[in-house]
Structures are given as C-alpha cells and as structure tokens.
Amino acid sequence: MSDTISVTIRVWRQDGPDTPGRFETHPQQITTDASFLEMLDLLNEQLNDRGEEPIVFESDCREGICGTCGVMINGRAHGPQRATATCQLHMREFADGDEIVIEPFRAAGFPIIRDLAIDRSPLDHIIESGGYISVGSGAAPDANLTPVPREAAERAFDAAACIGCGACVAACPNSAAQLFTSAKVGHMALLPQGQPERWSRTEAMVEVMESYFGPCTNHGECHEACPKEISLDFIAYLNRDYVKAKVKNRALSGQR
Amino acid sequence: MEPTPASQPNSMVLDSQVPDGPIADLWENHKFSMNLVNPSNKRKFEVIVVGTGLAGASAAATLGELGYRVKAFTFHDSPRRAHSIAAQGGINAAKNYPNDGDSVHRLFYDTVKGGDYRSREANVHRLAEVSVNIIDQATAQGVPFARDYGGLLDNRSFGGAQVSRTFYARGQTGQQLLLGAYSALMRQVAAGTVELHNRSELLDVVLKDGRACGIVTRDLLSGEVTPHSAHAVVLATGGYGNVYFLSTNAMMCNVTAAWRAHRRGALFANPCYTQIHPTCIPASDDFQSKLTLMSESLRNDGRIWVPSTADESRQAGDIPEAERDYYLERKYPAFGNLVPRDVASRNAKTVVDAGHGVGPLRNGVYLDFAAAIERDGQDAIAARYGNLFDMYQRITGENPYSSPMRIYPASHYTMGGLWVDYHLMTNVPGMYAIGEANFSDHGANRLGASALMQGLADGYFVLPYTIGDDLAGLLGDSVVPTDDPVFTSVVTGIEDETSRWLSTNGSRSVDHFHRELGRMVWDNIGMARNEQGLRQALSDIPALREEFHRDVRVLGSADTLNQSLEKAGRVADFFDLAELMARDALEREESCGGHFREEHQTTEGEAQRDDDNFSHVAAWEWNGPDTPQTRHVEELTFDNVALSQRSYK
Numbered sequence: 064m065s066d067t068i069s070v071t072i073r074v075w076r077q078d079g080p081d082t083p084g085r086f087e088t089h090p091q092q093i094t095t096d097a098s099f100l101e102m103l104d105l106l107n108e109q110l111n112d113r114g115e116e117p118i119v120f121e122s123d124c125r126e127g128i129c130g131t132c133g134v135m136i137n138g139r140a141h142g143p144q145r146a147t148a149t150c151q152l153h154m155r156e157f158a159d160g161d162e163i164v165i166e167p168f169r170a171a172g173f174p175i176i177r178d179l180a181i182d183r184s185p186l187d188h189i190i191e192s193g194g195y196i197s198v199g200s201g202a203a204p205d206a207n208l209t210p211v212p213r214e215a216a217e218r219a220f221d222a223a224a225c226i227g228c229g230a231c232v233a234a235c236p237n238s239a240a241q242l243f244t245s246a247k248v249g250h251m252a253l254l255p256q257g258q259p260e261r262w263s264r265t266e267a268m269v270e271v272m273e274s275y276f277g278p279c280t281n282h283g284e285c286h287e288a289c290p291k292e293i294s295l296d297f298i299a300y301l302n303r304d305y306v307k308a309k310v311k312n313r314a315l316s317g318q319r
Numbered sequence: 320m321e322p323t324p325a326s327q328p329n330s331m332v333l334d335s336q337v338p339d340g341p342i343a344d345l346w347e348n349h350k351f352s353m354n355l356v357n358p359s360n361k362r363k364f365e366v367i368v369v370g371t372g373l374a375g376a377s378a379a380a381t382l383g384e385l386g387y388r389v390k391a392f393t394f395h396d397s398p399r400r401a402h403s404i405a406a407q408g409g410i411n412a413a414k415n416y417p418n419d420g421d422s423v424h425r426l427f428y429d430t431v432k433g434g435d436y437r438s439r440e441a442n443v444h445r446l447a448e449v450s451v452n453i454i455d456q457a458t459a460q461g462v463p464f465a466r467d468y469g470g471l472l473d474n475r476s477f478g479g480a481q482v483s484r485t486f487y488a489r490g491q492t493g494q495q496l497l498l499g500a501y502s503a504l505m506r507q508v509a510a511g512t513v514e515l516h517n518r519s520e521l522l523d524v525v526l527k528d529g530r531a532c533g534i535v536t537r538d539l540l541s542g543e544v545t546p547h548s549a550h551a552v553v554l555a556t557g558g559y560g561n562v563y564f565l566s567t568n569a570m571m572c573n574v575t576a577a578w579r580a581h582r583r584g585a586l587f588a589n590p591c592y593t594q595i596h597p598t599c600i601p602a603s604d605d606f607q608s609k610l611t612l613m614s615e616s617l618r619n620d621g622r623i624w625v626p627s628t629a630d631e632s633r634q635a636g637d638i639p640e641a642e643r644d645y646y647l648e649r650k651y652p653a654f655g656n657l658v659p660r661d662v663a664s665r666n667a668k669t670v671v672d673a674g675h676g677v678g679p680l681r682n683g684v685y686l687d688f689a690a691a692i693e694r695d696g697q698d699a700i701a702a703r704y705g706n707l708f709d710m711y712q713r714i715t716g717e718n719p720y721s722s723p724m725r726i727y728p729a730s731h732y733t734m735g736g737l738w739v740d741y742h743l744m745t746n747v748p749g750m751y752a753i754g755e756a757n758f759s760d761h762g763a764n765r766l767g768a769s770a771l772m773q774g775l776a777d778g779y780f781v782l783p784y785t786i787g788d789d790l791a792g793l794l795g796d797s798v799v800p801t802d803d804p805v806f807t808s809v810v811t812g813i814e815d816e817t818s819r820w821l822s823t824n825g826s827r828s829v830d831h832f833h834r835e836l837g838r839m840v841w842d843n844i845g846m847a848r849n850e851q852g853l854r855q856a857l858s859d860i861p862a863l864r865e866e867f868h869r870d871v872r873v874l875g876s877a878d879t880l881n882q883s884l885e886k887a888g889r890v891a892d893f894f895d896l897a898e899l900m901a902r903d904a905l906e907r908e909e910s911c912g913g914h915f916r917e918e919h920q921t922t923e924g925e926a927q928r929d930d931d932n933f934s935h936v937a938a939w940e941w942n943g944p945d946t947p948q949t950r951h952v953e954e955l956t957f958d959n960v961a962l963s964q965r966s967y968k
C-alpha cells in the first residue's frame with residue numbers, strides 16, 4: 064500500500080575534491096512506493112525549479128547490478144535494508160517524520176568528486192593487476208572439455224556476484240578492500256580455468272590493493288554492508304592463498 | 320564496389336558487400352579472401368573503440384591482443400558498469416549440447432524468422448556460426464555458467480525457442496559475460512595495448528575527405544573537450560530505448576554517439592524497429608524513473624491472465640478460475656505464454672486498453688505462479704526464480720509467492736541503428752558500428768538471448784577480422800593530426816554548444832522535457848502505430864523540441880561534473896531521433912516484428928507484412944538540421960529461408 068510520508072533530508076554538498084563540504088537540509092514529501100533515488104530525483108527537480116544546482120549522485124541500472132550507485136544513508140553504506148543496493152531501496156523502509164542523512168562513501172581510496180559522487184577507480188586497478196584469466200579471443204577449447212563440479216561453479220558464482228560498488232570499503236573502519244579483492248580472487252581460484260595464474264594473480268592483486276586501501280582487521284562490517292552478501296570466507300581463502308603464493312614453487316604447480 | 324563517400328548525397332549506393340557463394344561457406348571463404356595486416360604491422364595502426372559494453376569491451380580486448388594500438392572510451396566511471404551488465408536471461412548458441420536437434424542452420428533459421436524476415440541472411444548465418452565460439456571463450460575466461468550435476472554446461476529454452484540453446488548464469492548472464500569481457504579488456508590495459516578513457520563522452524566524430532579519422536570527447540569531470548585521431552573508429556555505444564524515457568535500459572543509455580555519426584553522414588537504419596518487452600513491472604507513479612524487467616524466463620512457469628470482466632475490483636485471489644481470461648493460452652494454443660515478445664506485448668496492450676488492466680493504476684496483467692507452485696512446490700520455484708521474486712517484492716512490496724505478479728510491456732531493445740555492411744562498417748569508410756548500436760542482425764524483432772550473442776560475436780569474432788581488410792590498405796598512412804582544422808572546428812562547435820545550454824536559462828529541467836517526449840513517443844510510436852498517431856507525433860515532437868531549446872534550464876558550469884549538462888545534449892539528440900522514428904514508421908506501410916501498423920493486420924489481428932514492397936532495410940541519410948532525411952533502401956533477398964507468415968497458433 065502506498066502512503067505519503069514527510070521526511071527531512073540532510074544531504075552532503077561539496078563542490079569539488081578540494082573544497083570543504085557542508086550539509087544541506089530539505090524537507091521532502093514522498094510516496095512510499097518511490098525508490099530512494101526517485102526521491103532524490105524529485106528533490107533535484109525542485110532544486111532546479113528554484114534555481115539551485117541539483118545534487119550530484121550517480122546511478123545507472125537502478126536494478127542493483129551495475130554497482131554505480133551507493134551512498135551512506137544514516138551512517139550505513141547503501142542504507143538500512145539488508146542485501147540491497149541504494150537504487151533498490153524504497154521509501155517504504157522509512158517512516159513519517161524520519162530524518163535521513165545522506166553522505167558519500169568515505170574512504171581515503173575513494174576521493175570525493177562532487178556532492179555524493181566518488182572516484183572508485185582503484186578497484187579497476189586491482190582488477191588490472193591480475194583479475195583475469197589469460198585467454199586470447201579464439202584460443203579457447205570446447206566449453207565442455209573441462210567439467211566443473213556444480214558445487215564449485217556455484218561457489219565461484221557466489222563470489223563472482225560482486226558488483227564492484229565499494230560499499231565494503233566504505234563500511235570498513237580501516238577502509239580495507241579485502242572483500243572486493245577476495246571476491247575476484249575467490250571466483251577465479253575456485254575454477255579449474257583459474258588455476259594456472261592462481262598464485263601470481265593473488266600476489267599481484269593483494270599488493271595493488273594494499274597500495275590504495277587500509278589493512279583488514281576482521282571487523283566484518285564489509286559483509287554487513289554488501290548488497291550481494293559476499294561471504295567473509297572469501298577473505299579467509301584470500302589470506303590462505305596469499306601466504307601460499309609466497310612460498311609456492313610455481314614451476315611445480317602443474318603437478319596434481 | 321567502394322561505398323560511396325558520405326559527402327555525395329543522392330548518389331548513395333547501399334552495397335552490403337555480402338560475398339557470393341553458398342551461405343554455409345560464405346564466412347569461412349571470406350575470411351580467407353580478406354586482406355590481412357601482418358603481426359608486426361598491426362602496431363602501426365591506431366583504432367578508437369567507443370563504448371565498453373559487451374560489444375566494445377570484447378572488440379577492444381581482441382584488437383589489443385592482436386597488436387593494434389587501441390584507445391577505448393566510455394562515459395561510465397568503469398568499463399564494468401555498461402548497460403550490458405543488466406542482461407538477465409541468457410545467451411544463445413548453437414552448441415546442441417542437449418542433443419535436441421539444434422544446429423547452426425536452425426539458429427540461423429529461427430533468427431531470420433523471429434526477425435520477421437527483415438534481416439540480412441548472410442549476417443545472421445555468420446552470427447549463428449560464431450555463437451559456439453562465444454561460449455567457449457566465456458567459459459575459458461571463468462564465466463560461471465550454470466552446470467548440471469555432471470559438471471557440464473546446462474541449457475534452457477528461452478523466449479519461444481523450441482530447442483534448449485540458451486546458456487545462462489543464474490539471472491545475471493549479462494553481468495558475468497560483461498565481467499569476462501571487462502577482465503579481458505583490463506588485461507590489455509595492463510599490457511599497454513589498450514589506453515582506457517573512463518568518464519569520457521563522445522560528442523562528435525570527425526571525417527577527413529569522407530573517411531572517419533577520429534572523435535572528439537568531453538571529460539565529464541573536468542569538462543575538457545579533446546580531439547583523438549585514429550585509422551578507424553568503432554562505435555559500440557548501445558541502443559536508444561531511452562527515447563521512451565521509461566524503459567528497462569540503464570539510465571545513461573542514449574543515442575548521442577550514433578546520432579552524431581548520423582549527422583556526419585552515417586546512415587541510420589530502421590529507427591522504427593523497437594522492441595517492447597512484455598514482462599516488466601508496471602509504473603507505480605508519475606515520477607517513476609525507469610522500469611524493471613522481470614526475466615522472460617518467468618513465462619516458462621508463470622501463466623498470464625486478466626479478469627474476464629472489465630473494471631474488475633476484486634483482488635486476484637478472489638477471482639474464480641471461470642472468470643479469468645488466460646488470453647495467450649486461449650489465442651495461441653501451441654505456444655501459449657511463450658509466444659514471441661512482440662505478440663505477448665501487443666496482446667497485453669489490447670486487454671489493458673479494453674479495461675481489463677490490474678493493479679492500482681490498472682496498468683498491468685497478472686503473471687501467476689500458483690499452478691507452478693502447486694505442481695513443483697515452492698522450493699523448486701524459488702530455486703528457479705528466487706532472485707527475481709525477491710527483486711519484485713523489493714520494488715512493489717508484494718509477495719509473488721502468494722499473489723500473482725503484475726507485469727506490463729516496456730521499451731527494452733532497439734533493432735534499428737547505424738547501417739553497416741557485411742564488414743560491420745557504416746557507409747562512412749573507416750567507421751564501424753557493433754552491438755546494439757548497429758541496425759543489427761535481428762531484423763524487425765530480436766529473439767530473447769540473442770543480443771548478448773550478437774554483441775560478443777561482433778566484438779570477439781567478426782570485427783577483428785573485417786577491420787584488418789580495410790586497414791591493410793592504409794599501411795604507411797599516418798593518422799590525421801589533431802590540430803588539423805577538421806578537428807579544431809569540431810572542438811569549437813562543441814564548446815559553443817555547451818555554452819548555449821548553460822546560457823539558455825529557461826524554466827524547466829532536462830528531465831521534464833525528456834519525460835514529455837517519452838510520453839509522446841510511447842503513445843504514438845510504441846507497441847501499435849497508425850497513420851494518425853504518427854502524423855500527430857510529427858507535429859508534436861518538433862513543437863516540443865522548439866520549446867526544449869528555448870525553455871530548458873541547465874544550471875551550473877561546464878568545468879565540473881554537471882549531470883544536467885550531459886543530459887541536455889543527449890535529450891536534444893533523442894528529439895531528432897524521435898522524429899525520424901515517426902517518419903520511418905509512417906513510410907513503412909506494413910507490420911513486421913516490433914513495428915505494428917494497425918492498418919496492416921490480418922483478420923485475426925496479427926502483423927501483416929508486405930514482402931513485395933517492404934522487404935528492405937530503410938536507411939536514412941542526414942541532410943542538415945532543417946531538411947528532412949533521405950530514405951535509401953537495401954533490398955533483402957531470401958535464398959535460404961522461405962518467407963512465411965509467422966504463426967504461433
């Protein structure tokens with residue numbers, strides 16, 4: 064059932080990376096069927112009508128799959144609903160009279176661009192350092208040549224479901240990117256196709272990750288914030304593989 | 320024959336460059352006859368790829384691997400976010416793993432038929448051939464496709480196909496395929512063969528002596544306008560479904576790259592061929608920003624119905640079986656709920672227009688799982704569709720296990736796009752279009768799970784061959800320097816356009832005009848079109864466009880992230896496109912696939928083609944801002960598939 068509620072929006076405004084930011088307060092009336100971002104669309108429409116610049120926030124798919132959206136809502140990355148990206152959050156999660164504080168994801172690795180928009184390119188650099196299986200176009204054998212146990216494929220998928228939103232980093236007191244990195248490493252390490260580069264990949268990705276982000280001290284906040292509920296187990300696998308990668312004699316790793 | 324340079328209007332020859340020979344050997348033989356660039360010479364060529372969705376990322380990665388020097392551009396903050404990421408259902412390939420009678424020929428046949436005989440046979444055959452390589456490639460990259468208990472790849476039947484040829488990765492096939500292509504791309508970025516430009520929007524293409532020689536982009540963060548030159552330009556910039564404002568496309572999808580290429584001479588083909596997907600969640604209020612697709616696979620188990628009496632006020636559960644109209648099962652006993660998209664969509668419109676719509680705004684039909692849950696149990700249904708059911712509940716607040724879903728058609732995919740020949744080159748030499756951006760192999764209607772196939776076929780396995788044939792002839796030519804007047808004049812033009820938006824100082828937002836435009840396009844150039852509505856659109860759209868240019872309000876400045884400014888240019892292009900869509904739809908006096916002209920239907924209300932007069936591609940040539948485009952045709956011949964009236968009874 065749709066209702067109209069009145070809420071107070073306190074939203075972070077910042078003109079550029081190096082300018083100081085501030086909170087702005089706007090009362091807002093909205094139907095509970097609206098999505099959270101539609102509520103912001105409407106607010107932007109009103110700001111524009113009044114001659115004030117709209118709030119910059121990013122989104123694209125609005126289906127929880129592209130990872131473009133993502134803001135802190137009342138101190139929580141992606142807001143109050145479990146396993147839900149910002150774009151999938153609806154106003155029925157809020158009550159009449161609520162104050163809603165909206166801020167950008169904050170982390171040293173994610174500089175603020177403007178208002179709620181941030182720069183997450185370090186996540187791309189982690190992938191660039193090894194988050195792939197090296198196979199040139201046309202070089203692949205028949206897809207059914209290598210059976211993959213169904214359980215392994217499913218587990219790999221659980222990791223591959225990461226949308227690269229960066230909420231894990233924003234939620235972490237240390238701004239660590241372990242959950243994101245472990246999801247990619249885990250996805251590939253669980254599949255036979257990922258084995259040849261397993262050790263070099265793990266080592267390279269961890270080292271690039273550490274150059275941008277803080278250390279993991281096992282708080283687990285990342286998992287709580289993750290819209291895809293990526294399991295903390297993957298961080299354990301990552302740590303295990305990283306240690307192994309350091310001692311592994313790769314020349315012998317073709318042996319079973 | 321050489322394609323005619325775009326600068327000579329009225330002498331246009333639309334040569335598809337399809338080689339002669341038996342269709343099954345065409346591509347194999349042609350690969351042998353094309354010119355090659357030898358490995359050490361490839362690095363002497365620079366190629367620009369715009370767009371890093373499935374088509375662009377796969378092309379850029381493959382060209383980089385081959386040794387070309389590639390510059391890849393995307394307006395997203397990362398290549399991983401392209402609209403391709405949202406594809407749910409799956410990807411077709413003629414692997415015939417289930418041994419149920421599939422073959423390259425059958426996939427070819429189904430695609431030509433599904434497209435209502437408005438596609439080019441040779442292209443479609445090639446697509447079916449390379450489809451099998453895509454699955455191999457993706458699997459080797461680590462794409463976690465669904466597997467059976469023996470560990471082999473699983474298939475399902477999708478969108479009306481009578482064989483199981485769809486590979487899938489839960490409900491996230493596009494995501495997994497894009498992440499595969501993205502990882503291949505990032506590998507080349509690391510190797511230094513691809514230079515990646517994120518948050519860079521193409522605002523124009525540049526030609527010299529009739530040949531594409533580069534592009535001009537705007538950095539979305541700094542506002543800087545920069546020229547880039549290359550030996551060839553590949554546009555992989557996606558479809559234009561957002562012309563309807565409400566659509567299942569991602570918010571940033573737009574026609575700007577293709578449209579600006581069109582304005583520089585590239586023909587725009589079949590703009591009226593748009594696909595309206597039958598299973599989307601209906602809009603719930605006036606400021607709805609986009610519509611969410613519920614995967615078509617739901618039609619395998621869900622039954623579609625509306626109350627038999629108009630203006631029904633009871634809840635779904637209170638309406639007895641005898642008072643429900645399972646209209647697809649009734650009208651199409653052979654295919655039932657699995658009829659092709661266009662048929663399913665049009666039928667939903669018919670029942671809703673007749674007052675049988677359901678939901679608070681009476682703008683939907685039911686998709687009911689009660690029978691499937693009773694037959695297979697809730698756990699089985701949850702295993703198949705759990706994530707989709709969750710998504711539905713999150714958006715609507717309703718539980719689809721206990722009450723039926725509400726669905727309604729929405730703009731989803733665009734078959735029209737830049738005209739390309741067999742080499743995927745537009746009529747402008749050196750300019751290519753791949754993926755959803757070209758006018759595609761899907762004719763007048765795309766089958767489910769075939770867009771991912773086409774994008775990746777183009778990018779991994781077709782363009783990397785065909786581009787070499789053209790580049791081989793340019794060996795030794797250097798690129799046009801970016802201080803050449805052909806570039807500097809375009810840069811100035813873009814800077815002027817930007818200041819025009821910022822100084823218009825009107826009263827309404829860009830979104831306001833986009834929403835209004837979308838409504839006009841949906842009402843008149845949507846699921847069903849007629850002459851009166853199209854003429855209406857042709858007078859309303861220019862009037863609204865004039866108001867838009869006079870009264871739009873774009874605040875802020877050009878030297879910072881300014882989303883209204885970005886959107887202003889995109890919406891301006893949608894206005895021009897919308898007008899062309901209406902003209903194209905008006906001139907095509909037949910119904911075919913997604914283009915349904917109410918004047919042209921059988922006595923049973925089915926689409927009626929006119930093969931004698933319209934078995935052709937309509938490709939439009941730009942003649943300047945104040946002169947209507949010229950319509951050119953490419954005749955389509957069908958030597959391998961017999962034309963028949965589609966029947967899904």
Ligand SMILES: Cc1cc2nc3c(=O)[nH]c(=O)nc-3n(C[C@H](O)[C@H](O)[C@H](O)COP(=O)(O)OP(=O)(O)OC[C@H]3O[C@@H](n4cnc5c(N)ncnc54)[C@H](O)[C@@H]3O)c2cc1C
Pocket residue numbers: 369370371372373374375392393394395398401402403404405406407408409410492493519520521522555556557558567568569572573575576612731732753754755756767768769770771772774
């Ligand atoms: C909800 C949904 C579900 C779908 N499900 C399926 C399915 O199950 N199976 C299937 O086969 N198909 C499906 N499709 C269709 C399919 O996803 C698309 O047709 C396909 O992904 C398009 O890929 P593309 O690479 O051509 O374009 P896109 O993925 O749209 O990529 C376009 C790229 O171009 C860039 N770009 C665009 N303009 C510019 C510019 N001016 N400057 C710089 N960069 C630019 C963008 O940044 C992006 O990188 C679905 C579509 C939708 C909407």
Ligand code: SF4
Pocket residue numbers: 224225226227228229230231232242243246285288289290291292293
């Ligand atoms: S691990 Fe989760 S929170 Fe982190 S980037 Fe991936 S999806 Fe987002």
Ligand code: FES
Pocket residue numbers: 121122123124125126127128129130131132133148149150151226
């Ligand atoms: S906008 Fe794509 S995940 Fe939210």
